[in-house]
Amino acid sequence: MSFLQNLNWRYATKKYDVAAKIPSEKMELILEAIRMAPASNGFQTYDVMVVTNPEIREKLKAAAFNQPQLTEASVILVFAAWENINANNLGKVFDQIAAVRGNSESLTERRNKSIAGFEHKSVAENFSHAAQQAFIGLGFGLAAAAELKVDSTGMGGFNPAQFDEILGLKEKGLRSVAIMALGSRDAANDWLVNLKKVRRPKTDMFHEVK
């Protein structure tokens, strides 16, 4: 098992084998990698919907330009960032830190400072910050899938408002920001699998400041 050895094996799977199911132990490891992903200040400001329900997935597909992965992959994850960061949801994070590490005066001070900091910012800024953490989690999830030789697709190209409606995210204070499809490639019918992977040359993307 090595993530780095599978960087070229992985690709954005376009056509999944509908009959293939991800073994539950692999699924658990992928979710665990997402759960253990780092986040700014350790604040995991997003939730993940694990969608297997076929009717819901049909609806999501219609709200995602009919991209076939929505119904053909084994599992669909929808990353949903917190709409805002405030005393309510961040308070729970601090409750948990206190439960794990013990409460202290300095933790209370950090709690108050952190909440005040986010409340000082606009809802849009906080949502954007929350979404960025979700994309780190998406990266960890895609890396975990690669290590386990589970095929995956990080996906945009959907109507977030419709996704939020279908999944009841608004009531939860969440907004959908990314999809991750998981399953097994149907290599014989995937138009992308044999196309050469295109990445920017190293000298174009990286700049040494030395």
Next chain:
Amino acid sequence: MSFLQNLNWRYATKKYDVAAKIPSEKMELILEAIRMAPASNGFQTYDVMVVTNPEIREKLKAAAFNQPQLTEASVILVFAAWENINANNLGKVFDQIAAVRGNSESLTERRNKSIAGFEHKSVAENFSHAAQQAFIGLGFGLAAAAELKVDSTGMGGFNPAQFDEILGLKEKGLRSVAIMALGSRDAANDWLVNLKKVRRPKTDMFHEVK
């Protein structure tokens, strides 16, 4: 080598061993993981500054609330998202796709559609989209570091405008969005290394829709 086996080994390193240097072959693998990270439509809309210059790092530290990693880690990466996505920078991406896969009518059509799509959106929307891709890359970089047992810290908490100024990013059409420090932990002097890692419980973070 396994990323998944090191999920608990990794942590946000606060204190680096100043004398320790990352072997260049490991550094190359980490950069390669970032370069191979997926991005929306394959458009890698960010650059990465690889900063080793000590004077520049002192300046960055001053613009990052004096966080010690800026000068104590072995290498500092600054992820810089494209300020806008337009015919100029996205055009180069399509030039490269054409060079690798060959040009075609459908590729030209896709080029025109993609560029028109981004030009239809606001600069702020395009920057936000570009930054999200950078955070997937950050996730891949942190995952690669974990697999290689290289210590790392994903970092916010800096003044982006000052970073842009110090690194000359504005002239390049870039804006700094995240830092990744890399090196070796100084475990004896790191206040975080022995604290219990806090993550949201699985049942809190993940929601099954089945």
